[in-house]
Amino acid sequence: MNTALTTIPLSTLGIGSVCQIVSLNLQGLLRRRILDLGMVPGTPVQCIRKSPTGDPVAYMVRDTLIALRSEDASQIHVNPM
Amino acid sequence: MSAAVKPMITLEEICAEAEKIRLSNPNLGDKIVSDIYHNAEMIAGPAVSKNSTDSRSWDHKLDDILTSRLFGYPIMFALLSIIFWITIAGANVPSQMIADTLFAFQDQLLIWFELAGAPSWLTGIVVLGMFRGLAWVIAVMLPPMAIFFPLFTLLEDLGYLPRVAFNLDNMFKKCRACGKQILTMCMGFGCNAAGVVSCRIIDSPRERLIAVLTNNFVPCNGRFPTLIAIATIFMGGMVVSELQTAVASLVVTSLVVLGIFITFAVSWALSHTLLKGEASSMVLELPPYRKPQLGAIFYRSLIDRTIFVLKRAIIMAAPAGAITWLLANIYIGEISIIGHLAAWLQPFAYAIGLDGFILLAFILGLPANEIVMPILLMCYLSTGQMMEFGTLEELRDILINNNWTWLTAVCTMLFCLLHWPCTTTLLSAYKETGSKKWTFLTFLIPTIIAFTVCFLVAQSARLLNLV
Numbered sequence: 001m002n003t004a005l006t007t008i009p010l011s012t013l014g015i016g017s018v019c020q021i022v023s024l025n026l027q028g029l030l031r032r033r034i035l036d037l038g039m040v041p042g043t044p045v046q047c048i049r050k051s052p053t054g055d056p057v058a059y060m061v062r063d064t065l066i067a068l069r070s071e072d073a074s075q076i077h078v079n080p081m
Numbered sequence: 082m083s084a085a086v087k088p089m090i091t092l093e094e095i096c097a098e099a100e101k102i103r104l105s106n107p108n109l110g111d112k113i114v115s116d117i118y119h120n121a122e123m124i125a126g127p128a129v130s131k132n133s134t135d136s137r138s139w140d141h142k143l144d145d146i147l148t149s150r151l152f153g154y155p156i157m158f159a160l161l162s163i164i165f166w167i168t169i170a171g172a173n174v175p176s177q178m179i180a181d182t183l184f185a186f187q188d189q190l191l192i193w194f195e196l197a198g199a200p201s202w203l204t205g206i207v208v209l210g211m212f213r214g215l216a217w218v219i220a221v222m223l224p225p226m227a228i229f230f231p232l233f234t235l236l237e238d239l240g241y242l243p244r245v246a247f248n249l250d251n252m253f254k255k256c257r258a259c260g261k262q263i264l265t266m267c268m269g270f271g272c273n274a275a276g277v278v279s280c281r282i283i284d285s286p287r288e289r290l291i292a293v294l295t296n297n298f299v300p301c302n303g304r305f306p307t308l309i310a311i312a313t314i315f316m317g318g319m320v321v322s323e324l325q326t327a328v329a330s331l332v333v334t335s336l337v338v339l340g341i342f343i344t345f346a347v348s349w350a351l352s353h354t355l356l357k358g359e360a361s362s363m364v365l366e367l368p369p370y371r372k373p374q375l376g377a378i379f380y381r382s383l384i385d386r387t388i389f390v391l392k393r394a395i396i397m398a399a400p401a402g403a404i405t406w407l408l409a410n411i412y413i414g415e416i417s418i419i420g421h422l423a424a425w426l427q428p429f430a431y432a433i434g435l436d437g438f439i440l441l442a443f444i445l446g447l448p449a450n451e452i453v454m455p456i457l458l459m460c461y462l463s464t465g466q467m468m469e470f471g472t473l474e475e476l477r478d479i480l481i482n483n484n485w486t487w488l489t490a491v492c493t494m495l496f497c498l499l500h501w502p503c504t505t506t507l508l509s510a511y512k513e514t515g516s517k518k519w520t521f522l523t524f525l526i527p528t529i530i531a532f533t534v535c536f537l538v539a540q541s542a543r544l545l546n547l548v
Contacts, residue, residue: 051153055251071362
């Protein structure tokens with residue numbers, strides 16, 4: 001697989017860029033929440049906007065706008081598209 | 082049935098089997114969720130057609146302004162001020178009308194009681210105690226509530242509140258708390274008991290406790306009328322009449338901002354002492370903005386909230402009015418019981434910028450914050466000056482006749498903002514936390530902060546000879 005070479009943390013994605021989820025490095029309740037929102041491997045995600053202080057950041061997932069803190073987003077590995 | 086598969090009979094056996102399968106496939110849960118979404122995509126893909134992105138682009142434009150670096154915070158502050166301004170400006174006239182009607186009826190009641198030959202203690206308890214307390218609560222609380230709640234529900238319905246959480250989350254993260262705490266605080270504006278219950282939306286137990294313990298620092302609807310009345314009388318009274326409403330709403334907004342600031346400070350302190358821990362995760366959905374449904378707004382805000390809060394206030398105000406009247410009219414020696422209690426509280430109360438009667442009213446108002454002002458007025462009115470009240474000017478005269486200065490006003494507003502929560506809130510905190518210790522802290526932390534802040538303000542003002 002060539003994905004391992006090019007994956008980046010979701011938190012480093014610039015506004016407007018689109019990516020595809022590769023893996024979730026999360027545990028417990030948060031992992032469940034993220035999966036339940038439809039953020040499963042293969043799902044396209046677009047970075048939409050940052051809050052006034054730069055954190056959290058809102059992402060568009062399956063037509064839903066979801067805000068994540070940078071700590072949590074950095075545990076989600078994505079493939080930029 | 083093949084011999085290899087043993088039939089399972091009990092639920093326990095089935096659970097054990099399920100657990101075995103789960104443990105042998107570490108990512109089974111992930112696979113199930115992925116499959117569900119994959120199936121849903123296959124079904125939805127050919128069947129669902131999407132409209133152009135028109136509505137989404139509207140959302141983006143609104144979000145660009147409402148969560149922007151430059152305008153995000155000023156807009157939040159402005160919206161809050163505007164809501165208070167509309168509430169204060171709009172509530173004046175109806176308050177006056179309700180007061181006129183109810184106090185005219187009080188005079189009628191007095192005449193009827195006299196005609197019926199009722200003894201004076203009965204007239205006192207029923208008319209001057211219960212009815213007058215009720216009349217005050219309705220006249221002062223109903224109009225602001227009937228304006229404030231629909232406006233607030235409108236913001237809720239538009240989808241603005243999650244944006245507030247989005248804007249402020251970073252500050253909560255710095256206090257190692259959850260950004261959704263601001264949503265529980267917004268509920269607290271309506272009623273702290275409801276705010277405490279709404280803390281269930283916070284996933285982490287530690288952060289939920291922080292939200293429960295600090296919810297009281299947003300003034301609930303029972304305290305707004307007190308804050309608004311005092312701000313209008315004393316702070317608004319300092320400027321020309323055209324600016325009075327604006328100044329009063331600015332003062333109330335600043336008090337709310339102070340309450341939010343103290344929420345941050347206490348959350349931070351708790352996260353570093355009693356409730357040590359790191360900030361956990363937060364997933365916040367920002368739903369699309371919707372066109373508000375006016376019918377639903379009016380129903381929810383007027384029936385569910387206004388009537389609910391008013392009913393509670395009335396249930397509390399009637400007995401409290403009767404008890405206060407009794408305390409004010411039973412004399413031990415030369416002075417009524419209320420006089421004795423107030424005199425005993427006077428030294429503590431003076432040290433924090435209040436007087437004995439104000440502190441006593443806050444203590445007697447423990448069952449419901451709505452009745453603090455009525456109790457206070459009954460205390461003042463029973464001590465000599467019999468006055469009809471109802472308008473703010475008359476209220477102002479009563480307070481000034483009882484030696485209120487601007488410092489008394491400031492300290493009373495601060496104490497009202499910061500002091501202990503009402504019994505309903507404490508009861509909710511007990512139900513939510515299931516612990517006497519945390520319930521006691523829900524009471525203790527605001528109490529200590531209220532006394533400290535008022536003490537500092539009063540002593541510094543006196544030291545600097547500002548009064």
